Amino acid sequence: MKLGVFMVLFGDRKLEDALDYVASKGLKAVEIGTGGNPGKAHCNPAELLANDAKLKEFKHAVESRGLMISALSCHGNPLHPQKHLAQADHEDFVNTVKLAEKLGVEVVNTFSGCPGDHENAKYPNWPVAPWPNDFQEILAWQWENKVIPYWTEQAKFAADHHVKIGLELHGGFSVHTPATLLRLREAAGEAIGANLDPSHMWWQGIDPVQAIHILGRAGAIHHFHAKDTVIDPINVNRYGLTDMQPYTNMLDRAWQFRSVGYGHDVKTWADIISALRLVGYDYAVSIEHEDGLMSIEEGFSKAVSNLQQVLIEESLGDMWWV
Structure with a gap:
């Protein structure tokens, strides 16, 4: 496995400066934003696709520092019921796929998106309960008319x-x-x-190790994010796991994102890494920092330190003892 980072953390730095910093921390991979919510601070696919010289410069900037691009990421909502918003995210996705091919990058990360509840809806509708039956009807309509057709084509x-x-x-x-x-x-x-992120499993009540087994046995883990979550044992009883308070209300929220090791101990992360190896995933472990209690540099550095203790980097080899 290769330890990496989602480079949107360093969007305020020039690409070369950000890459130098990441390489100095001993990382081997970078995940780069190419549109949607991650933005295009370090990479504008349309520009690179139109200019071979810039494309070569971009690739050289990464590879000359001993790094590889684990994924290009354009997390958006290409199923948004407002057509102009959906189209913008769709175009980012299309350009990102084309750029990934040119760069030899294996994976493009994004969201599935979420449609509205009918053809002329204005906002996404995310059903999370089977009753009243209206929600089941909405869910069926979304998957049959939007989710499956769009993603089958893509x-x-x-x-x-x-x-x-x-x-x-x-x-x-x-x-x-x-x-x-x-x-x-x-x-x-x-x-x-999946671009599997344990932090989103924990707040939905899902054990990430079991999620790895379920998806890994199907060969369905394409990329992995390293981010932690802590669930407040008191606040969760007031607000539930579907807490709608802003992330900035950290003292009162039922849960919040943390840097690796600050929501779950290193043994838990060792179990996660071991489960990934067990199901055959030996690709990037990409750090994503969204910890409201730590600066970017401190949260990132602590995540690096904690993951370096448990990351399995060498090839498996033969079991000499059997």
Whole structure:
């Protein structure tokens, strides 16, 4: 496995300066934002696709520092019911896939998106209860008319460009659990897989190790984010896991994101890394920092330190003792 980082952390730095800093920490991989919510601070796909010289400069900047690009990421909502918003995210996705092919990057990360509840809706609708039955009808309409048709087409597009799609299992979107990911993968094809982030499993009440087993046995983990979550034992009883308070209300929220090791101990993260190796995942472990109690540099550095203790980097080899 290669320890990496989602470079949106350092969007206020020039690409070369950010890469120097990451390399100085001993990392081997970078995940780079190419649109949508991550933005394009370090990489504008349309510009690089139109200029071979800039494309070569970009690739050299990464590789000359001993780094590899684990994924290009354009997390957005291409199923947004407001067509102009959906189109913008769709175009970012298309350009990102094309750029990934040119750069030889295996994975494009994004969200599945979430449609509205009918053709003329204005906002996404995320059903999370089977009753009243209206919610079941909404869910069926979304998957049959929006989710499956769109991603079936995009999975073929990505496969044609030799790229895999890593959908982040994130609340608020149609694909947010191992089951919903596997449902879409079965319908749309094996180009669809997970960009698995344990932090989103914990706040949904899912054990990340079990999620790794469920998805890994199906060969459906394409990329992995390293981010932690802490659940407040008192606040969760007041607000529940679907707490709608802003992330800035850290003292009162039921849960919050933390740097690796500050929500769950290093042994838990060792179990996660071991589960990844067990199911055959030996790709990037990409640090994502969204800890409201730590600066970017401190939260990132502590995540690096904690993960370096448990990361399995060397090839497996033979079991000499059997």
